[in-house]
Amino acid sequence: MPLPSAEPGPSLASRYHDIRATSEALCAPLAAEDHVPQPVAHVSPPKWHLAHTTWFFEAFVLSRLAPEQAPWHPLYGYLFNSYYETVGQRVLRHQRGTLSRPTVDEILAYRHHIDECMMGWLARELDEPVCTLIELGLQHEQQHQELLLTDIKAILGGNPLQPPYAHGTVASWDLAREHGGTPAFTTPSTPGGWLDIDGGLYEVGHKGQGFAFDNEGSRHVQHLRPFQIQQGLVSNRDYLAFMADQGYQRHELWHAEGWDWLQTEGIAAPLYWSRDDKAPSGWAHYTLRGAQPVSPDAPVSHLSYYEAHAFAQWAGCRLPTEFEWEAAQSQLTWGQRWEWTASAYQPYPGFQKAPGAVGEYNGKFMVNQMVLRGSSFATPPGHARATYRNFFHPPLRWQYTGVRLARD
Structure with missing residues (x-):
C-alpha cells in the first residue's frame, strides 16, 4: 500500500531541521561514555540511534537524489543498517554496544554532513515520491527519539549508581510528566470509571x-x-x-x-x-x-x-x-x-x-x-x-x- 503523500516545500525543510535537531538535543545531557553501552539486545546505544537515523536519509533519499555521490564512509552501511536485508549485511543487533568507534564526534560530523546535503535538496522543488520518502524518514526518526529516551533510561537505570539523565525539560519533553498524572482507575467492584x-x-x-x-x-x-x-x-x-x-x-x-x-x-x-x-x-x-x-x-x-x-x-x-x-x-x-x-x-x-x-x-x-x-x-x-x-x-x-x- 502506498504511503500518504507529504507536503513539499519549506514546511518539510523546517520539519527536517527541527526533528533532526531534537535527536541531538535528547543526547546533549549524556556523557560520551553514556552513548556506548548496550545492556540488553533490544536496547541500542544512543550514538547508534544518531548514526542509524542519518544512514536512513543517506541510503534511501540521497542515493536516489544523487546516485553519483559516494557514501560518507564505505562501512557505515554495514555498521548502521538495522534490519534491511535488501540493503545488505550488517552488525548484529546484540553487538551494537561493542562499537567504540566511530566516536560520538565522528557520528555528529556524519549527521551534519548529511543534513547539509539534505537541506540543499529541500531548498529545491522535489517530486511527491521523494517528499513522501523524506516524510517517512522523519517519522522514522521520531520513532527513534522515543527509543532514545527509553534506551537511555535502560542504560542509566541499569547502572548501580542510577545517575539521573536530566532535570526539568529536555528538548520538548517535560521530565515531570514521566510519572505524573492522575488516572481514572477504579476497582472492578465499583461502578465508576x-x-x-x-x-x-x-x-x-x-x-x-x-x-x-x-x-x-x-x-x-x-x-x-x-x-x-x-x-x-x-x-x-x-x-x-x-x-x-x-x-x-x-x-x-x-x-x-x-x-x-x-x-x-x-x-x-x-x-x-x-x-x-x-x-x-x-x-x-x-x-x-x-x-x-x-x-x-x-x-x-x-x-x-x-x-x-x-x-x-x-x-x-x-x-x-x-x-x-x-x-x-x-x-x-x-x-x-x-x-x-x-x-x-x-x-x-x-x-x-x-x-x-x-x-x-x-x-x-x-x-x-x-x-x-x-x-x-x-x-x-x-x-x-x-x-x-x-x-x-x-x-x-x-x-x-x-x-x-x-x-x-
Whole structure:
C-alpha cells in the first residue's frame, strides 16, 4: 500500500531541521561514555540511534537524489543498517554496544554532513515520491527519539549508581510528566470509571491525508460485541494491591509462557522497581530524574504483556482488543503509556508491503508480537494518533507500557 503523500516545500525543510535537531538535543545531557553501552539486545546505544537515523536519509533519499555521490564512509552501511536485508549485511543487533568507534564526534560530523546535503535538496522543488520518502524518514526518526529516551533510561537505570539523565525539560519533553498524572482507575467492584460501548460495526484504520505507516491501513470494518472499557489507566496503587495479593506467585493468573518467564527471570515487580522502606508505598523506582518513590496515583508503567494479562485476570477483567480500543479512543484519556491490547500483531485486510527496502519496515514483523495502542510520555509531541499500531514481544517492558482494563 502506498504511503500518504507529504507536503513539499519549506514546511518539510523546517520539519527536517527541527526533528533532526531534537535527536541531538535528547543526547546533549549524556556523557560520551553514556552513548556506548548496550545492556540488553533490544536496547541500542544512543550514538547508534544518531548514526542509524542519518544512514536512513543517506541510503534511501540521497542515493536516489544523487546516485553519483559516494557514501560518507564505505562501512557505515554495514555498521548502521538495522534490519534491511535488501540493503545488505550488517552488525548484529546484540553487538551494537561493542562499537567504540566511530566516536560520538565522528557520528555528529556524519549527521551534519548529511543534513547539509539534505537541506540543499529541500531548498529545491522535489517530486511527491521523494517528499513522501523524506516524510517517512522523519517519522522514522521520531520513532527513534522515543527509543532514545527509553534506551537511555535502560542504560542509566541499569547502572548501580542510577545517575539521573536530566532535570526539568529536555528538548520538548517535560521530565515531570514521566510519572505524573492522575488516572481514572477504579476497582472492578465499583461502578465508576467505566465506559459502555455499544456493539455493532466500527470502521478502524487510518483515513485522511495525514501521514500513517503502512500497517495502519487499509481502513476496514470490524464487528464488536458490547463491552465496557475503563476511561483511565491502572495506577501504581492498584498494581501494588495485585502484588500484595500474591499476584506474582499465583500461577492461575498467568499464561503458561508468562509463568515460565517469571520463574526463569525471577520477576517480582515492574521494571525499575526496588524495595525502599523509606518510601510511603515501600517501593522506589528509577526515573529519568533518578531514583524516586513510587507514586501510588501515577499510572503503572514498564510492564510486560504477561504482567498486564495477569493483572487483568486478577481484577476479573481482560485487556481490550486493539479494535475495541480504537472504537472507544475518543472517550478515553490516553497518551501517558503505551497500552497493551489482547490483539496479536497481524496485517489488516488489503495490507501490502511497499516495493524495495522500505517494504521491510513493518510487514516482516507480523509474527509473535502483541499490539500496543495510544502513545506514551516518551512519544514525540505530534507523533501520536488514534490509529498508530505499536508492537512488541510479550516479555519486553523497557518501554513506557501500561494497562487499561475492559470487560464484556
